[in-house]
Amino acid sequence: MHGTSQTITKPIPFDTARLDQLLAEADIDVLVVTSKHNIQYLLGGYRFFFFEYMDAIGVSRYLPVLVYQRGKPENSGYIGCRMEGFEKELDRFWTPHVATSSNYSMQAMQQAVEHIKKLGGKTRRVGVETSFLPADAEATLRRGLPESEIVDAVFPLERLRLRKTPDELAKLRNASDQVVGAMLTTFGKCKPGMTKNEIVETLRREEVNRGLNFDYCLITAGTSQNRAPSDQRLQAGDTISLDSGGNYHGYIGDLCRMGILGEPDQELKDLLGFIEEVQQAARKPIAHGARGGDIYAAAEAPLKASPHRAHVEFLAHGMGLVSHEAPRLTSTGPVPYDAYDAPRPLETGMVVSIETTMKHPKRGFIKLEDTVAVTGNGYEAYGDAGRGWNRIGAR
């Protein structure tokens, strides 16, 4: 790679002015990005197919590195592994500098260091993702740039991804629709005697056969509150919750739907009806300009009036390439930037996952989780089907 500035001949897939502003606020001169999700974002959807799931190879690992200098997108460099030469040949990268000659994490970072050293301008504070930068690569970075201060850049990167583009929204909608479609088909295929493991395997295949990558499924059956897949067998009268994440080109659909083997009695109808009431109340205030915290305030009204309050949890959180991301709407413990967006306005293109969970002491685990995108004058719910008691074995 050359250190001199190059002409950018392809469109840059993100808002460089916004990123420059976020980096200025964090006092970061150079970004060194190493997580798959942020690499994907900054490269406009690119994710190297060979290491989409795996990382390990030999005694080290695959480590993609993207270098971005504040205010100088023309200095951007991408360091991939040797096999990514195939992708370079297909002209997949917008960054003016692309190297595809590394095999291992330290080698990749050494090439990033050499690129940074050739840049003009400030490199005083270098932003990294400390949770996604391996210790060996960090040591290489520190050795190579002894004058630079290494700081965490996860927060500005998360803010950059906050408002989704129409293309991202289409992917999130598709992921949500297909996850729910897979769930409804899976409920139809369940039978008494099937294990939770078998049900999850059925759902996994249904998601994959709809074009998704399956991420996980939390599952309860009967009155147990245990949500891990296991050899527990489905019995007549059991309720089931399926809470699954599946992604479409990295964008996660994450929803929860309920099934029942038989017919729900009035109490079960009322309990799920109450969950539904909270879910609908929570989405009602959503629109561009509403406060993030309004979602919690709206959910609180039916909750505090309910005799079930003690065993119901309400949660709302942003989602996208990461299953919990900005907007950050609530306090979840000693975490930086906690509830950052609660007093701030919602904006068009934000996507919020809304979940109401009941751990009923006698009737078991009852939950709905929905995906809601903020629009100019309201919201759109993705994958909004199957919200009642889905009859098991009915298809």
Next chain:
Amino acid sequence: MHGTSQTITKPIPFDTARLDQLLAEADIDVLVVTSKHNIQYLLGGYRFFFFEYMDAIGVSRYLPVLVYQRGKPENSGYIGCRMEGFEKELDRFWTPHVATSSNYSMQAMQQAVEHIKKLGGKTRRVGVETSFLPADAEATLRRGLPESEIVDAVFPLERLRLRKTPDELAKLRNASDQVVGAMLTTFGKCKPGMTKNEIVETLRREEVNRGLNFDYCLITAGTSQNRAPSDQRLQAGDTISLDSGGNYHGYIGDLCRMGILGEPDQELKDLLGFIEEVQQAARKPIAHGARGGDIYAAAEAPLKASPHRAHVEFLAHGMGLVSHEAPRLTSTGPVPYDAYDAPRPLETGMVVSIETTMKHPKRGFIKLEDTVAVTGNGYEAYGDAGRGWNRIGAR
């Protein structure tokens, strides 16, 4: 978790004497394991389902941590995340100490530090996986154990996994069989006009519907040497190579098979015949007690006699939970432990991937890759079907 030694009530799923010996050779007192594959190995197949594919959550990530003190398996501790409480309830862990109260990487490592501090005995040298330990967790570890030296432990962990158990071999065999089965079905479904992307998507679903997790597919079509999935369309007369990895419970099947849209002419038959000759020669010496380097020596005989030598590459490498692991049979660049096993004896239970690749300047990319397990008096090949020219669209 308690620092005092506990009684181990469940069988330990690996050879603790062997691990203790490897740690003694590396002068490591305490192991702190954070990669999914080594956690899985040390916990007897356990991999937390929720984060099987993803890592990112919130502004941090999931980080499982396993602590093992040399010579004292009774001091072992596993630090999972909060949701792994469901797994603990199902009694999935053999380690006497299990904590499931962390949410983020630094929190998990802080709990590991507290566990280590309570251990008696030496903690002078702490072994980590530097490519799989995030920088934030490493900083927590160093702050918490300022007297300890942090060293890399990837090599002893890889040696521990070198000889596969019958259960591991069964998983590798199944993965290999299913990958090849999926390829043969995919060849049958290909048609002129299909893109490489569509062919890979077909293969992905075939692997998943056989119970595997799809990892990747390298693919060529026609005379192009480009192995990335793309919108290149299949044309009459094209040859295709499918080189795919898919795993069964983490154990990788990685094989390459050839297809053709039409009938192969004599030259194509001869070229694939030559690849097959090299592949068969390479596996011939394999048996418990043979030298690792004998595989290369055996492949070299037909190679050096061939007019195709200049555009043929031969490679043999161990495989298992990681796609390239011990036995290490050749030099692949400036990598530690390179060719470590070439002068050493092969042993029962080692698994070797053998690949012969021709980049023919006129006829394109032609390759076979096979999986061979070392047995007492020879070898067993897994997924050994479909080694000739598979006719495309024939099923």
